[in-house]
Amino acid sequence: MDATFFLNVTSSGLLTGLVYGLMALGLSVIFGVMRVVNFAHGDLMVVAMYAAFLLFTKLGIQPVPALPLVAGGLFVVGYLLQRVLINRFLGATEHIQFLLLLSVAIIITNVVLMVFGPDARNIQLDASFESYSVGPLVLDKVRVIAAITAGGVAALLWAFFRYTTTGTAIRACADNPVGARVVGLDVEKLYAVTFGIGAACVGAAGCLLLLLVDVHPHLSSDYTLLGFIIVILGGLGSLGGALLGGILVGLSEALSGVLIAPSLKSMFSFGLLILVLLLRPQGILGKKP
Amino acid sequence: MSDHTTIPSSSKGITRRQFSATAATGALLTTAAAGLPLRKARAATPLKLGILLPRSGHLALIGQACQRGADVGLAMLKEMGYSVEFMNADTESNPDVGRTQAEKLIREGANMLMGAFDSATTLAIAGVAEQKGVPLVVNIAAEPKLTEQGFKYTFRNFPSAGMLGKGGLLLYKDMFAAAGVTPKTAVLLHVNDSFGMGMLNGINALMPKLDLPFQIVETIAYDPKARDLSIEVAKAKAAKADFVMTVTRLNDAILLVREMVKQQVETMGITSPGSPGMYDKQFLKALGKYAEFCSVNIPWFDPKQEMAAQLQQRFEKAHPDESCDLNVGFTFEAVLIAADAHKRAGSNDPAALTEALRATNIAKRVMIGGAIKFEANGQNMNLRSAVVQNLNGKPTVVLPAESAEAKFVFPMPPFKSRG
Numbered sequence: 001m002d003a004t005f006f007l008n009v010t011s012s013g014l015l016t017g018l019v020y021g022l023m024a025l026g027l028s029v030i031f032g033v034m035r036v037v038n039f040a041h042g043d044l045m046v047v048a049m050y051a052a053f054l055l056f057t058k059l060g061i062q063p064v065p066a067l068p069l070v071a072g073g074l075f076v077v078g079y080l081l082q083r084v085l086i087n088r089f090l091g092a093t094e095h096i097q098f099l100l101l102l103s104v105a106i107i108i109t110n111v112v113l114m115v116f117g118p119d120a121r122n123i124q125l126d127a128s129f130e131s132y133s134v135g136p137l138v139l140d141k142v143r144v145i146a147a148i149t150a151g152g153v154a155a156l157l158w159a160f161f162r163y164t165t166t167g168t169a170i171r172a173c174a175d176n177p178v179g180a181r182v183v184g185l186d187v188e189k190l191y192a193v194t195f196g197i198g199a200a201c202v203g204a205a206g207c208l209l210l211l212l213v214d215v216h217p218h219l220s221s222d223y224t225l226l227g228f229i230i231v232i233l234g235g236l237g238s239l240g241g242a243l244l245g246g247i248l249v250g251l252s253e254a255l256s257g258v259l260i261a262p263s264l265k266s267m268f269s270f271g272l273l274i275l276v277l278l279l280r281p282q283g284i285l286g287k288k289p
Numbered sequence: 290m291s292d293h294t295t296i297p298s299s300s301k302g303i304t305r306r307q308f309s310a311t312a313a314t315g316a317l318l319t320t321a322a323a324g325l326p327l328r329k330a331r332a333a334t335p336l337k338l339g340i341l342l343p344r345s346g347h348l349a350l351i352g353q354a355c356q357r358g359a360d361v362g363l364a365m366l367k368e369m370g371y372s373v374e375f376m377n378a379d380t381e382s383n384p385d386v387g388r389t390q391a392e393k394l395i396r397e398g399a400n401m402l403m404g405a406f407d408s409a410t411t412l413a414i415a416g417v418a419e420q421k422g423v424p425l426v427v428n429i430a431a432e433p434k435l436t437e438q439g440f441k442y443t444f445r446n447f448p449s450a451g452m453l454g455k456g457g458l459l460l461y462k463d464m465f466a467a468a469g470v471t472p473k474t475a476v477l478l479h480v481n482d483s484f485g486m487g488m489l490n491g492i493n494a495l496m497p498k499l500d501l502p503f504q505i506v507e508t509i510a511y512d513p514k515a516r517d518l519s520i521e522v523a524k525a526k527a528a529k530a531d532f533v534m535t536v537t538r539l540n541d542a543i544l545l546v547r548e549m550v551k552q553q554v555e556t557m558g559i560t561s562p563g564s565p566g567m568y569d570k571q572f573l574k575a576l577g578k579y580a581e582f583c584s585v586n587i588p589w590f591d592p593k594q595e596m597a598a599q600l601q602q603r604f605e606k607a608h609p610d611e612s613c614d615l616n617v618g619f620t621f622e623a624v625l626i627a628a629d630a631h632k633r634a635g636s637n638d639p640a641a642l643t644e645a646l647r648a649t650n651i652a653k654r655v656m657i658g659g660a661i662k663f664e665a666n667g668q669n670m671n672l673r674s675a676v677v678q679n680l681n682g683k684p685t686v687v688l689p690a691e692s693a694e695a696k697f698v699f700p701m702p703p704f705k706s707r708g
Contacts, residue, residue, distance in 0.1 A: 005527045008552075012519050118349075120540050124575060129550045129704075140519070140551045213516040214540060222516070257520030263481050263510045265520065
C-alpha cells in the first residue's frame with residue numbers, strides 16, 4: 001500500500017467526516033442552548049432524506065438545490081415540535097425528556113415505515129458515478145459537493161450565531177436563561193427557534209447524505225448513535241467541536257478500515273469515544289461544567 | 290345428520306322389516322363406495338398444498354418473491370390440467386413459527402407441504418413432515434442435512450450447499466476457456482453474515498481441490514448493512530488483482546459497483562461464484578450501463594425450455610417491477626413437482642403422494658438441468674449452475690453452451706469507455 005492509496009483513503013474520510021459533522025451540529029446546537037438531548041435526531045434526518053428523495057423523484061429537484069426547501073421544512077417541524085411538545089417538558093427530569101424524545105423517534109420511524117415501506121431507496125445522478133482526478137488523487141464528486149456544502153452551511157450557522165440579533169439572543173439564553181428573561185427576551189420562542197435551527201441543520205445533512213447513502217426507515221438509530229459519538233468527542237454544545245468530531249470519526253473509520261479490517265471500522269469510533277471520555281470527559285473542544 | 294335424528298322421532302318406532310331394509314341398503318351403498326367410484330372421486334379432489342414461506346421478518350422480500358412464483362405458476366398449472374389448491378402460511382423468517390405453521394396446515398388438511406426458502410426453517414418443517422408422514426417438497430434451501438439425515442418424506446429440487454459452491458466455482462474454468470483469457474489473480478469481497486462466511490469457507494476449502502487457474506490474493510469482508518464501501522473498494526483496488534469476485538446481497542452489490550466506478554477500478558470482470566444481488570432488477574436499474582457485464586454463477590432459467598419463457602412472460606405481465614429470478618423459478622418448479630405427483634398418484638393420500646414423488650420424472654421444466662428425478666435420499670442431482678451475465682440490461686445465460694443465449698464477455702469493457 002503506497003502513499004497515494006493512504007492519501008485517497010484519508011481524503012475520502014475527511015470529506016465524509018464533514019458531512020457527519022454537519023449532521024451532529026444540530027444535536028450540539030439544541031443541547032448547547034436548551035440542555036435537551038434530542039434522541040429523535042436520526043429520525044428527523046431520515047425524514048429529511050425521504051423529503052429530498054421525493055423532491056428528486058417527483059419534481060426532479062436534485063438534493064443540493066433542494067437543501068433550502070428541506071431545511072426550511074425541517075425548521076418548521078422542529079419549531080412546532082418544541083413549541084407544542086418539548087417545551088412542556090423542559091423543567092422535567094432528564095429521564096422523562098429521554099422517554100419523550102425516544103417516543104417521538106419510535107413514532108417517526110414507524111410512520112416512515114408505513115408510508116415508504118422497508119426497502120432502501122436511492123437516487124441516481126450523473127455525478128453519482130463521477131470523480132475528480134487531482135494528480136494521483138481520486139476524489140468522489142458527490143462527496144466533494146456534499147463536504148463543501150456542509151462546510152458552507154456550518155459557516156452560515158456560525159455567522160448567524162455570531163452576527164445576528166436572534167443568534168446573539170439565543171447565545172444569551174444558553175449562557176443564562178434567567179438573565180435572558182430578566183432583560184425581556186422571549187425565551188420560549190427562542191428555544192423553539194433553536195430547535196428549528198437544529199432540525200434545519202439535520203435537514204441539510206439529510207439532503208447531502210442522500211447523495212452518499214441509501215435511505216431506509218431503520219437508518220435513524222445508526223445516525224442518532226453516530227451523532228452522539230461525534231458531539232461527545234467534539235464537546236457537547238460546541239459547534240466547532242461537532243465539526244471536529246465528525247472529521248475525527250470519518251478519518252478513524254477510513255484509516256482503521258485500511259489498517260485493521262473494514263468490517264471493524266465502526267468499532268474504532270467507539271474506541272475513540274471511550275478514550276475521550278477517559279481522558280477529557282467534556283470532549284475535545286467542550287468546556288468543563 | 291339432522292335427517293337421521295328427525296325421522297325416528299316422527300315415525301315413533303321402526304319395524305324389524307323396515308330396519309333390515311334400511312340396513313341392507315346402507316350396506317350396499319357402503320360396499321359400492323369402497324370400490325373404484327370412490328377412488329375416482331378422490332382423484333378429482335384438488336391437492337391441498339401447504340405453502341410455507343417467510344413472507345414477513347428479515348427474509349420477507351425473498352419470501353414474497355417465492356410466493357409470487359407460486360401464485361403466477363398456479364394459473365399455468367391449472368391450464369396444464371393439474372388440480373392444486375394453496376394453503377398459504379407465513380413462517381415469519383422464524384424456524385419455530387415454521388414448525389408450528391406446518392403442524393397447523395397438516396391439522397387443517399394439507400396433503401403435502403412446500404417451502405420454505407431458508408435452511409433452518411426447512412429443517413424444522415422436514416421434522417414435522419417426517420413425524421406426520423406428510424411429504425415435503427423443498428423449493429429453496431441448501432442445508433446438506435435435508436437430504437443427508439435420512440428423511441423419508443423430504444424431496445429437494447435445489448442444490449445442496451456443496452453442489453452450489455462446487456458448481457459455481459467449477460464454472461470459472463469454463464468461463465475462462467470460453468473467453469480464451471485466463472486471469473491469474475482475484476480479490477474476493479464478501480459480506481460477513483452467515484451466508485457470506487459460509488461461502489468464504491466453501492471457497493477456501495474447494496479452491497485447492499478444484500485446481501482453479503487463479504489465486505485469491507486478498508479477501509475483504511464487510512458488513513452487509515454497511516452504508517459506505519469506499520474503504521473496501523480502495524483496498525480491493527490496491528490489491529491490483531486481475532478480476533473481482535464478490536459474495537453480496539442486493540444493496541451492498543449496488544454500493545460496491547458504484548464505488549468501483551467512482552474510484553476508477555478497471556478490472557477484467559466482476560463475478561460471483563453464487564450469490565444474489567447482481568442479477569436483480571433493482572441492481573440493473575440503479576447502475577444502468579455499469580451493471581453490464583457483471584456475472585453470477587447460479588442455477589437459472591433454461592432459455593431453451595418453452596415453459597421457462599411462458600413463466601417469465603406471465604410473471605413480467607403480473608409483476609412488471611419485480612425480478613423474475615431463481616426464487617420464482619424454483620418455487621414454481623416445487624409446485625409443479627407436487628401437482629405432477631398428485632396427478633400420477635390419483636389420490637390425496639400422503640403415502641401415495643410420497644410414492645409418486647419418488648417416481649418423479651419431469652423433463653419439461655423451467656430451470657437449467659436434466660429431468661427432475663429424486664435419488665433415494667430425496668435430492669434431485671440433475672441441477673446445474675449457469676453463468677448469468679448482465680447483457681443489454683438483462684440477466685442472460687452465457688454458459689453452459691447448450692443453454693447459452695449469448696457469448697460470455699470477458700474481459701469486460703472498462704467503465705470509462707461506456708459513454
